[in-house]
Amino acid sequence: MASYFNEEFETLPRAALEALQLKRLQAVLARVSANVPFYRNSLAQAGVKPQDIRSLADLQRLPFTTKQDMRDSYPYGLFAAPMEEIVRIHASSGTTGKPTVVGYTQQDIAVWTELMARSFVAAGAHKGDIIHNAYGYGLFTGGLGAHYGAEKLGASVIPISGGNTKRQIMIMQDFGSTVLTCTPSYSLYLAEEAAAEGVDIKTSKLRVGIFGAEPWSEAMRAEIEANLGLDAIDIYGLSEIMGPGVAIECIEAKQGLHIWEDHFIPEIINPETGQPVADGEKGELVITTITKQGIPLIRYRTRDITSIDRTPCVCGRTHGRIARLSGRSDDMLIIRGVNVFPSQIESILVRIEGVEPHYLLIVDRRDNLDTLEVQVEVNEGMFSDEIKVLQSLGRRIEKEIKDMLGVTSTVKLVEPKTIQRSEGKARRVQDNRNL
């Protein structure tokens, strides 16, 4: 028998769930067209009024919202509530150095907290658990999102955040952690570091791991479960929509992530045409937030590729399940949980070199940690007859990337024309990770 945090809403019959979605969709449309000039304009341009939306199928008449729209509205342009009502601001890295900013009202935080608590229960956690929260705390939504949900659940949360792995291992053992929340790659790194310290993490009290913020695979799940001796659960979220807890696997099935449809309307579209695809077919996930107050988003293009399954689940939850994320419809890379766009690295190189350089990003996973190598073709402008000049150039690029994006990289200077061109345009990314 599955347990729930909010049984009534988690198991709401589809018809009632969809009726609730429509009512909330209409309310949020009224709200954004009253309070957000961007939406007032985009709805007018599309020739749609909030009252025209009479069924969920009418959703398709509404225009999309993109990350570019959020950038153009930096920082607060898409907020639908006055700043006096915004109690929290988070941000995620943007493509041009400016982050994407989101604001939460008191009620938004309450909803997020509940959805994270629901997610914990779906993953098999409960009151009395000791939750070792190794997601980063800060502007990134991971740490605080999981933290509030864990407290709401009535679990004991250890706000350990990221880093200092040796200390993490000690605390995990001494404090008796039963649930681990972090990126999937960090969990494997933890297990490895523990082994190096002579600690077999399998014998620890850890029972459940809730892993997200970067892509992973079924093969990786098998590896994590074998190495850590726990049930590894996939969680999905993005700051634009809320943060972690938008969707979660249930421990009963581990077959797709239930997306909390009483707060989000998911659609899967063909990223080229913008047209919806059938259930079970792969496409880009588009989400409309129907209860958010701070920054409601209408048909937000997540750029994440997945499919949706609305058939009943063994756990009894009626909310549709999205498949494990299988890629992006843009060129965003997730490196150790950090979103990286090749254009960000390009702009750093242009700033340093003053010209558009030829470069290639090689992403790999070594010892369970993502690595980023930046190959840069040496042109006359940056070339010198002195070794120290070239070496300091490489170090400077590495430092800029670390400062701007928070990602550690290795710069490798290569000869001109060694980076492959295809149809005149260089290939910018080589992802060797076997996910």
Added chain:
Amino acid sequence: MQVEQISIFIENKSGRLAEITRILGETGINIRALSLADTSDFGILRLIVNDVERAKVVLKEKGFTVNKTEVVAVEVPDKPGGLSTILQSLDRDRINVEYMYAFVERCGGNAVIIFRFDETDKAIASLAANGFTILAGERLYSM
């Protein structure tokens, strides 16, 4: 009083030096002196050749990154302590040597050393004032 040196960026992988020397050889360019500085990933090949412009053009055509730098060629008595005399003199005038390497041919009874300074003009003035012989480019390319 300066000598033109070309420097070429090469990745640390097999066959690159062979490729450069083949290109120069086929073009009829003679290498008069060379030095290779290397790191684990890349190297810089510095050459004094008999036809600087032509060497630069053909290497660029083949896709190499090539730079031209001014260096200074100094005659050094070919006997114990010969190089030391010059370096001590430069040190007294606080002139920093970025790198140096020896020329293949001798000039009369003397060896020739190629110097790269960070302050080339100051270095030339100091060397001349202390009585050392600096070789002009034309002389060197055709030696």
